[in-house]
Amino acid sequence: MSRKCLSKATLNPGQALLTPAWLLSLSAMALNDHVLKGAGLLPDALTGKLSDIAGMMVAPSLLAVLTGTKTTRGLLACHAAVAAVFAGINVSHGFANLWSNVMGLVGMPWSITTDPTDLLVLPLMPLCWALTVPAMRKGYRAWHDASVVGPAARHALTGLGALACIATSPPDDGWNGEVFYEDIQADVYIHNSNIDQSLTVRVRHLKQGVELDCADVVQNPGKYLQAPVFGEAFTWTMPPETTAAVYPSAPSARECHAVLLESDVMEPAVVFWRSDNIYRSSVPGQITSESQYTGGAVIADFGDEGELGTFSGYTSPTIVFPQTGIDEETDPLCERVDPGNRLAWSVPPAGSRELIEVEAGLDGCYAIKTALPGQEPDANPFYLCLPEIEFPFVAGDIVGISTLHALSIDLQSRDGVPVEEGAELSLHVATGSPSYNLRGMQISSVTEQSCAPVPEDECGTVAGKVNVSARYLGADQTDLTLGVNGEVVGNDGNTATVHVTYAEDFAVTHSSCYQGPDAPATEIEFAAVMRGPLAP
Amino acid sequence: MSIFKLQRAPLATLALCLATVMAPGCGGSDSGGYGEQGEGAGLGQGGAQDFGLFRQILEAGELPNPNTLDDVGFFNEHKLELPAADCGEDVCLHGLFGRMDNMINGSACTTVLLGMNTPINPEDLERPPLNLAIAIDTSGSMQGPNMDYTREGLIRMVSALQPGDQVSLVSFSDDAVIMTDAAAYNDPALSVAINDLAPAGSTNIYAGLRTAFEQVALHQDPTRQNRVILLSDGMATTGITADHQLLDLTTAYSSEGIGLTTIGMGTEFNVTLMRDLSELGSGSFYFLEDPMAVQEVFVDEVEAFLVPLAEDVEIDIQASTDYHLRGVYGTKQAEFTSGSGSIYIPSLHIAHRTSASDQEGGRRGGGGGIVLELLESATAPGQGLEVGQLTLRYRRPGTEEIVEQHVDISSPYGFNDPQAFFDNLTAEKSFVTLNIFVGFQLASQRATSGDLTGALNVLDGLASNVRGWLEQHADADIQDDLRYIDMFRDNLVAHGALAPAPGQAKPQPWPQD
Structure with missing residues (x-):
């Protein structure tokens, strides 16, 4: 294709919206997003991919219509843009957050499950091109009577398509489908591993004026870090499977850090780690598989009925220590000075x-x-x-x-x-x-x-x-x-x-x-x- | 402990009365001493006399910080009637056993109420004249309303002094200055000195407190109330600033029969220090967030009645092998391990407040008691029937004579028959009081950390249990506590607390072992 041909305004993308392939895809996407997902009628794996495939057909032509594209070069850019966004949200939690926020600006934040396997649908993009672009060219013989299905119909389909693409999921209230939890920035984070119950946990940081000899404290953090060295608590109420950073913003520079975790349903625990062992990074807001854990994971496991649960570390050596009292008898020769x-x-x-x-x-x-x-x-x-x-x-x-x-x-x-x-x-x-x-x-x-x-x-x-x-x-x-x-x-x-x-x-x-x-x-x-x- | 209304005795009988108070075993009688059932008069527990700030915050619709709740002050607002003071000494020790499921999460709870009373009837005594020193912080931070209200309060106090009273006024900032040396109650030099108080400089609490103690010691007289009042709005910033030196100073003079009341103004002072100083000095602690309140305090204090009955008081606690000692509430002077503990009180005073504002509609200074919380031992070779032993040891004021008493504590039911049981209604009331205190503590800790629903969860269960207890036992103090529990719950809901989920776990109220 020559450069001149690429830039020549010869295309009418609106005509693609009236092709059977586009109409079928739009219908499939709306039905899948708003009826089938979470209804249990089809396997989750299938409903998860169906909208991706349909979206691949719907979005490029729709974007071309909305941007007034008339050239082949413009049409290529529309396809590339759709592919780029699709790839971005499926490989990067951060980009998914950003995109959800962008859509939130128009009142439709997306619920996105970042899943690299969705990239498998990208090779379908040439098929979409083949099914829709010919209809945009002059001389295309439509299946319908153009005198009956005119500009009004194309405008209506544009609106429907835009709505279907933006409002990918129904509102959260009363809906059993996926809920999106933003990724968090954390070095050490708590994960509520329960799939049904929320967890309320109180997190207490070291007080100002408390300093640690890390080499000594690491010998027994649960004993050496008692409640008086920790400041006032702040509380997280964590829905099932979600994560929360123990330091929402980067902690002050220390060789080692410690927090005390308390909850009415868990045994209290001290979390102690060296800052050169665990780094601050992006962590999924929701963790559904052990493979998603990083070194800073502190996992909250609920106890059996009537028993307290426990916090545990994911890595070895652990960073989580049950808080023990200091009542154990001390050798009189080693007692503290009055x-x-x-x-x-x-x-x-x-x-x-x-x-x-x-x-x-x-x-x-x-x-x-x-x-x-x-x-x-x-x-x-x-x-x-x-x-x-x-x-x-x-x-x-x-x-x-x-x-x-x-x-x-x-x-x-x-x-x-x-x-x-x-x-x-x-x-x-x-x-x-x-x-x-x-x-x-x-x-x-x-x-x-x-x-x-x-x-x-x-x-x-x-x-x-x-x-x-x-x-x-x-x-x-x-x-x-x-x-x-x-x-x-x-x-x-x-x-x-x-x-x-x-x-x-x-x-x-x-x-x-x-x-x-x-x-x-x-x-x-x-x-x-x-x-x-x-x-x- | 009881509240008694003072009846003025003829001045001529004062010396006789005081001599009677000081005499060994003077108050002992066949009937067991003073009171309707010979229960005796309460002995003053120094320190915070109320939990007024906590209540004020609730009444304002806010959520209190746990720091505003003090166990000594809380127990002092609960009248605990002890058994007859019939031990034959001026001071009688009691240990009352109790066991029941706690009112927060329902786990088993064992307590011992430790109380002391005297057969001496304070109604037979007129308030002894004062040998008083007042140490006033005149550092720069007192400039403005703090000093204006302090001057006003001191002027009012001068009007309330009685013949025979003598007052030393000490100001302190960078150093201490004696403004008046044992001025008589009607000496115009007092008013002049009050007007001359001029704020500037830093805060040398040690110099001010020591100078005030020395002034009282210089004029010490066993027929007078020998006391110091310390007022400050800040931390010690110059001179000797270590808390323990100030505590040692107070302990030393308190052992010589000189008491100490502390007044903290605003929110910048060292609450723990001022509270502990007053407890060691067997005096009151006033937390005046609003400086305007200081206008009344000095008058209250010169009308108060404090006569030392025992000095260098030590209480040893020995748990049997069936129990661990897990907590001591109602005093800051306890040291304990799992098997034993000890409490040192520099001096014990017969407590009697006469201020109208303390009595009318208020509960302030109405009681007091120390509650031991025990845990069943895992081995329990004796099955829990023997609980432990208390030993009281004290020196009679002005002598080297040591008095010692022992109290054995036992349970009629062993661990294999764990029935709810209390030695008497007072033991049961102290149990309920402890549960309410701990419930308030847990709820305020949660509320402060943002866990409003968790706080509500604690109080919902507590309110239900306290309400159930009140249906069986009429008690004005606990009824009033319930009002504040409900107020706290309402405030939590108003601040956004959601209803706890049905069956939501309640926290364990006692410290982890």
Whole structure:
């Protein structure tokens, strides 16, 4: 066919609408979509394909009429467009969504089942061409009397054809046929695997301020992720066989993620996954076959009558863990540290100060009022909460106060006599770091390997035991016991009383609820009273 | 616990009355003590005195958040009549057993009501004079209506003070300032100080609270009510800010007989902290979302009656091998494992409110109790007849003398004959109260997460069961609860809840094991 012939306006597509093949196809499509589908009269496989075949005949000619196509090139484009849309909606959930939305703009959203096997009808396109295009040419001898069946009939058939193509399915209400559920974007998603019952599930994400050590938590997520680390729930009510993303929009960047799933009819479960294992992708809005599952599937299986159902993972190793309590007996040697005995102080005045008043409160915290030497006292004290360790200063002492890295108070003079070298006295109150070097004394910490991390139920933090020891350079090591004063002796006359108030290695932190590090780490906290010819 | 109307006794008898209160075993009598059946007076459970905010939200047609429901406040609105206070001591411990199917999903439920009362008759006592310190947050956030209403409330309070009362006013922002030091009830310096309260700076709660405690301790007098009131609208932002230090501070002074009432204004303060502080201080907790309400609170507080009867109170709970201890409701001070638990209360006060607004048509501060929820052990070698033992230990105020009591709890029916049974009607009422509390909790959790139908499903079953119970037992508190259950249901429907499907599963009301 020459280029000139292709572009020459010689065709009348309206005549194709009056061919027996087109009329028969239109009738078949309308009957199939609105009567046969879901009625059980014919196999689903047959009704599923019948409309596709009929549509292949109806749509290209109809599109040519609607677009006023008169040329062969235009007619080819109409056939290609129909084939492209048909192929698109049958291979891509995303394109099917888009197309349904486009049709929704004219009030007729399509219910589309994406099924690549429907592409088998595409080879029928040349047959459609052969049956309809000849009728569009001049000189075609129609089966009907043109004087009787005129433009009005063609207009009516155009309308009917358009309606049949747009309104492919009747409204959902009361209809037992397929219902289209849009694809979802998800990494991890829940699938209600029941074919009859809806599932109401409450999904709780990790709270702001909760941080996980993924390598530790993966050992037992059902135990290590307790309810307090999860925020308020949002609820999905999922029709049978549908899916729902646990994060409707992409979650914030974390090495690993966790959600808690709760339902009145299911056992609660923790879903835990590493972000480099499961990626966000398009997931069918409705899953009818296991073959459609991806790695992030969490399958909800209803229990028998009167019993709770369970969530389970599709992949191995699983990402779904039954939530267990924390009541199981913990080895007393591995128990959590009482968080109520921590050190605390308000901001003190820095530099050289005279202690005016040192008053111990009933709660063990000192109110310490100071003054610049020889001047009027400050109006307000600063407060220092210490464990049961001797506060080594008295009113009248001149001390140097520093808050660099830790609170440090050094005696400068007592009873008006400057402290000589070899008789220094200082208090170091430190918090947060796993190791310190204080004037020649090294304090270090080691996580106790025989103790697994232990969760607590108020804030949901998880931490393991840490052993703390201290030694002066070249001297023997002293193992320090939490809550007990330990004596550390150096070879050069230095001595120290060290009281460790806190030492834990965190796997789960909750900074808005629990005093501790902002992210998983080891934290030790102690007060040390040091005496002797202290190193500078 | 009972509500008692105060009758003013002649001032001359006050010292005698107080001496009587403090005397070991003073209230014990052959008849078992005060009350129509000698049931005795209730002992004050500190903390939230009501669940008023939860009720207000329902009355406004809204759906309450579970955070607005507190078990201590809820139980304090339920009057629980305990058996006679005839133990021969100032404080008597009771443990009342109950077992029945729960009112939410019908699974078996075993409870023990733990209550304390005293044979001492508060009607014989006049309100002792106050040694009061009021710590007022004057941080920048108090600027405007919060401070205006606070000043107004304090001025009204001054008018309600009685001869003998003394008040220290402490303001705190970056630091604490003593505005008046034990000013007499009619000292004009009080009004001047109130007018001088000027908001600016950050919130140093520790400095304010400690200074107030120290002021009361400085003037402490066993013939007075020695108390602190703390008001704040925000979080601690400077000074020592850790919650546990503030709790330790309150515990330490409460053990010395100094109580604490807390007032939280607005919605930005630390609710848990303020609630826990008041419970440790055996005082009230006020959650004032509308700052205008603070105008009445100070007057209520200076009219309240709080005399310590016991200090360093410890209650040990030991379940038998047939049961696990699964939950403790009505206190925030419980620590427990599956087999045992303990509750520490710094001090117990004889509770008696005189404010008219507390009595007229309201249920506030009317009761209180602690309910233990137990689970049958899988092995149950004793078949469930022995339930457990409670041990009460406390120190008499002002002495080192320790008093100890034991209460054994048993069931007349074993697990092989699991009949519904309650030791008495009070045990049964506490069981119903617990079910309603848990039902409200479950429903508000679901409503907040958008599961309106799930919330309605919980309340539908609960309403039906409570209604059935009320047909057999007339009770004004539970009747009023039912009104709020129905109101909650109506609100859910108005917000779009669909009718639950027939046979829709009800949730398990107790925590998972």
